Amino acid sequence: MLKKQYRLKNKSAFTATYRVKNSYHKGGITLFVGLLKKDKNSLTKVGFVVSKKTHKRAVRRNRLKRLMRESCRLALKSGELYNSQKYMSLIFVGGEHALDKKFSEVRNIIKDLLQRLE
RNA sequence: UAAAGCAAUCGAAUAAUCGCGCCUGAAUAAUUUUCAGGUGAGGAAAGUCCGUGCAUUCAAGGACAAACAGCCGGAGAAACUCCGGACGGCGUGAGCCGGUGGAAUAGUGCCACAGAAAAGAAGACUGCCGACGACUUUUAAAGUACGGGCGAUGGUGCAACGGUGAGUUAAGAGCUUCACCGGCGGUAUUGAGAAAUACCGGCCAGGUAAACCCCUGUUGAAUGCAAGGUUGAGUUGAGGGUUAUAAAGGUUGUCCGCCUACCUCAGAAAAAACCGCUGGAGAUUGAAAGUAAUUUCAAUACUAGACAGAUGAUUAUUUAGAAACAGAACACGGCUUAUGAGUUGCUUUAUUUU
RNA sequence: GUCGAAGUGGCGGAAUUGGUAGACGCGCACGAUUCAGGUUCGUGUGGUUAACGCCUUGAGGGUUCGAGUCCCUUCUUCGACA
Numbered sequence: 001m002l003k004k005q006y007r008l009k010n011k012s013a014f015t016a017t018y019r020v021k022n023s024y025h026k027g028g029i030t031l032f033v034g035l036l037k038k039d040k041n042s043l044t045k046v047g048f049v050v051s052k053k054t055h056k057r058a059v060r061r062n063r064l065k066r067l068m069r070e071s072c073r074l075a076l077k078s079g080e081l082y083n084s085q086k087y088m089s090l091i092f093v094g095g096e097h098a099l100d101k102k103f104s105e106v107r108n109i110i111k112d113l114l115q116r117l118e
Numbered sequence: 119u120a121a122a123g124c125a126a127u128c129g130a131a132u133a134a135u136c137g138c139g140c141c142u143g144a145a146u147a148a149u150u151u152u153c154a155g156g157u158g159a160g161g162a163a164a165g166u167c168c169g170u171g172c173a174u175u176c177a178a179g180g181a182c183a184a185a186c187a188g189c190c191g192g193a194g195a196a197a198c199u200c201c202g203g204a205c206g207g208c209g210u211g212a213g214c215c216g217g218u219g220g221a222a223u224a225g226u227g228c229c230a231c232a233g234a235a236a237a238g239a240a241g242a243c244u245g246c247c248g249a250c251g252a253c254u255u256u257u258a259a260a261g262u263a264c265g266g267g268c269g270a271u272g273g274u275g276c277a278a279c280g281g282u283g284a285g286u287u288a289a290g291a292g293c294u295u296c297a298c299c300g301g302c303g304g305u306a307u308u309g310a311g312a313a314a315u316a317c318c319g320g321c322c323a324g325g326u327a328a329a330c331c332c333c334u335g336u337u338g339a340a341u342g343c344a345a346g347g348u349u350g351a352g353u354u355g356a357g358g359g360u361u362a363u364a365a366a367g368g369u370u371g372u373c374c375g376c377c378u379a380c381c382u383c384a385g386a387a388a389a390a391a392c393c394g395c396u397g398g399a400g401a402u403u404g405a406a407a408g409u410a411a412u413u414u415c416a417a418u419a420c421u422a423g424a425c426a427g428a429u430g431a432u433u434a435u436u437u438a439g440a441a442a443c444a445g446a447a448c449a450c451g452g453c454u455u456a457u458g459a460g461u462u463g464c465u466u467u468a469u470u471u472u
Numbered sequence: 473g474u475c476g477a478a479g480u481g482g483c484g485g486a487a488u489u490g491g492u493a494g495a496c497g498c499g500c501a502c503g504a505u506u507c508a509g510g511u512u513c514g515u516g517u518g519g520u521u522a523a524c525g526c527c528u529u530g531a532g533g534g535u536u537c538g539a540g541u542c543c544c545u546u547c548u549u550c551g552a553c554a
Contacts, residue, residue: 003138005150008426012389047426058164059444066430073137074431103431 006076008047008089017047017089024116027109028097029068033117034089044085046072050094064094064106071107075114083117 008014017034024031037044048068050061072092084090098106 014426049426057444062445063430070137070431077136107431 005043006046008045008091013045013089014047014091017091024113026113027101027105028095028099029106029109029113030093030095031113032091032093033087034091036086037088044087045089047089047091048072048094049091054094054096055099060099061094064099067101067103067106068092068094068110070103071110074107075111084114087117 008017017032020032020034022033024033048065050064052061055061092110098109101109
């Protein structure tokens, strides 16, 4: 789990990120990217979403969110962020196909998505 | 030994590394950051099917209406709740299941098709009879397109106005004729009561109330913690703004006037903060009362409280090589549904041995 | 989290107080018309079976002689509240 300062919080911040319409997709996970940073010192905030339409049971949705958070944390720790720090906000949206994946698969997908950013 | 029934219990464990929410303490200007310590999801947290507390608004007297409940007794804050019993049904049995008031204390509706007739004791089908009256033939009697008597017979249907057998009769029929059975009412006894048992009676009364309805009982109504309360940055409007006692600046050099800062009041109010927010109709253990549900008393411990929303990842070992159903969002009592591998106790049936 | 509505052939959508489920339209198949296609007209069309029959209104029970309809439990879908 990421600490509070790295998390994307408000509803308006989420809608603002979606409105940019800059997205990447792989293996059931979609990555939405926000605008470029104006102040270089501010932190890049990350949000995780698995909607109720994806699956009905809360346990399986929480599981996917936790796997995505953990893999994101490890990426932050090891410095494999590539160009993601240029942007103000990132949102990972979990889909139906990602529900049954193991941790190593999810980690590879997220690593790949972060590499694609320019 | 096998197969069942009922009840209870458990709801993975240990170690290492990395990591998160909340609380406490220390450092710090600080609500930030760092360090240390503590603590962190269920038996159903679920479905939202019932019932409460709590909060706000309206009402507060009486009656009706409406909704809900519906064998009896008890428990409980209450409940489509629980316990014990009655009756009915299922099972060889241990046991299990039941929305179980009223259809002779009122009334209405419906019962398709078929059928004579579907609820008013009725006779238009198919039939039976010819005792009585009438008529015909004949005079011992026989017969019937008559007046009538009958409701047994046939077929229909979920259901045909008690059932089976005998007697009686012209033919027949519960026909206050008989035997047995079912149902109804009354009386007596037993029981706290539901009800049970016995006797007597009249002589039979269709089904449906999860159709309207009747009876008895209960309930103020509505909205749900996104309830609701407190503080309120910025903004808007009104008044004051050298004419009260402090008071700045702009518009042209001065004055008036106007505007702003500033002061007072009012409304509305965030992507803000705090309260509500977890110690309770509670849990465990023991004792007493009770068949039990439960109640009373005593002791013990109390350890989620988030707000894009905390329990995860990797490795190793073990049970069973890879553990089911499943995630708190104000709280509690039930019900219902989902659920892996086991463990324990009591009971029943069958088989074998002694 | 709270509240509300719906579920019927391949699709839309009927079925009045409980009484023969699938009207009607679209689609699909076959045939006719045409040199050919379209249009138009006719017939058929839930599943299973050789046929009779049996099963079927999201699923499972109940009440009833008889449930799409009445009652209970449950599943799925949709909507409202910010």
